Amino acid sequence: MSEDRRAAQMRLYLDEVFNRHDLSRLDQYLAEDLASHWLGDQTLHGLPAWKDAMAGFFAAFPDAAYTLDDIFFAGDKGVWRGTWRATQTGAWEGIAPTGRKATWTVMIMGRFAGDRIAEDWVEYDRYNLLRQLGGV
Structure with a gap:
């Protein structure tokens, strides 16, 4: 798959998901x-586990919006x-709903097998996210 086609596919993925x-x-x-692999401290194995994790994230941050930089x-x-921007209205990672708005950055590196992501490494600014939610 060409880099232009892969970039278009990933932009669609980021928008849809x-x-x-x-x-x-x-x-x-x-x-x-x-x-x-999330922050080097946990690995989700399989599409169902990833889907469950993101469903929990979206339940806690229903207005979450991502800007690709x-x-x-x-x-x-x-x-x-x-950059993610969101309001925490549900429990997330042991933090009760706060109603607080937060902004944090994320960097993801993905390895592709054909036209799908087979493995990724997710690094996000957890400290500033937790600080904004009052968890630090």
């Missing part, structure tokens, strides 16, 4: 046996960097 919170077509973008590809890998 991250901004519209539509988890119904994940199999179009993610491999069934996806390994998703950068995206690039090299070989079978790609990196996208962006």
Whole structure:
């Protein structure tokens, strides 16, 4: 898949999943046996685990919106960097609903197998997110 086509596919993925919170077509973008490494301290194995984690995130942050800042590809890998803005109205990672607005950055590197993400590494500014929610 060309880099331009992969970038277009990823922009569509980010819009559908991250901004519209539509988890119904994940199999179009993610491999069934996806390994998703979050902050180096946990790995989600398989598409169902990733879907459950994101459903919990969207339940806690129903207005979550993602702005893509950068995206690039090299070989079978790609990196996208962006900013989340959201209001916490549900419990998340042990923090009761706060009603607070938060803004934090995230960087994701994905490894592709064909036209789907087979593995990714997610790094986000957890400290500032937790600080804004009153968890630090």
